[in-house]
Amino acid sequence: MKTILVTGASGFVGSRFVQRWGGALRILAPTHSELDITDEASISRYFADNRPEIVLHMAAISNTMQCEQFPQESYKVNVVGAKNMAHATAASKARFIYFSSEQVYNGNRESGAMNEDVALSPESTYACQKLEAEQLVQELCPDAVILRVTWMYDIAQTGLSTHANFVVRILDAIAKREKIYFPVREFRGITNVHEAVELLPYTFELPAGIYNYGAENSLNTYETACCFFEMLNTGLKCDDIIAPDVERYPEHERNIAISNAKIFRASGGCICFCDTLAGLRIFIDRFSL
């Protein structure tokens, strides 16, 4: 059994990965203070002491607003940190699995599901940092697997980190009987984090390269929210809670919806995501929402 080092193990995805796979796989899950990815000496020591064979690099400043407000601080973690980890992984001949983001597509003007080989011109700080990190990871670790991950959701659970996500925001708005706005000019996949975590071990065996990772979705985010709301059968009127935001993204539609055909093929069909609506239906049933 290979030893898997998970960075960002206290985060939204990392904590669920450790919870799901901790009993079945040999996982190292250092805290931020035990392994600071911005500190090269700390990384060298950690690799020498623990000799990981697979590095699942999830640590990041993932809050996009925080990246806009503090670009230098987030650069240090999202770009320099990723570079440091890729460098140490290459030196120890381990396999690097890097968590990038669908946001790298946010400057694209094409419609339809994005493929991995489209030319990119990201517009936000977070997206630019993720793309720069992808490029550094590929240079330093040609054998790396890079996952362009969609927006993920879960409800809050004890012991697991959760930030405001699609499902939490809607459930919260319903509980408070408040209106919540979703953009009509945004297209993106929205994925059950448990599905993403369940399929992650298959990524360890993928051929090197860049892969979209998560659910496909042809609806805009407002339509997706309305569909989810109706699935919940609250007895409330959808219009009283879910409202269209028609102003967001005035320059061009934000289309970061992915095609996941490449990873499906490369994994021999093992990495097969439900589409966004099917994933939400399964999620409602699983948690009896």
Ligand SMILES: NC(=O)c1ccc[n+]([C@@H]2O[C@H](COP(=O)([O-])OP(=O)(O)OC[C@H]3O[C@@H](n4cnc5c(N)ncnc54)[C@H](OP(=O)(O)O)[C@@H]3O)[C@@H](O)[C@H]2O)c1
């Ligand atoms: N969540 C999503 O929907 C989503 C979508 C697309 C891509 N992604 C990407 O997927 C990955 C995981 O996302 P997430 O939502 O789980 O992120 P998250 O909840 O924000 O967790 C980030 C993790 O990084 C750690 N970290 C930050 N700075 C660090 C440093 N200098 N050294 C070591 N650890 C550090 C944090 O530890 P502390 O809290 O202790 O600082 C935390 O465990 C990220 O790369 C993110 O960009 C996420």
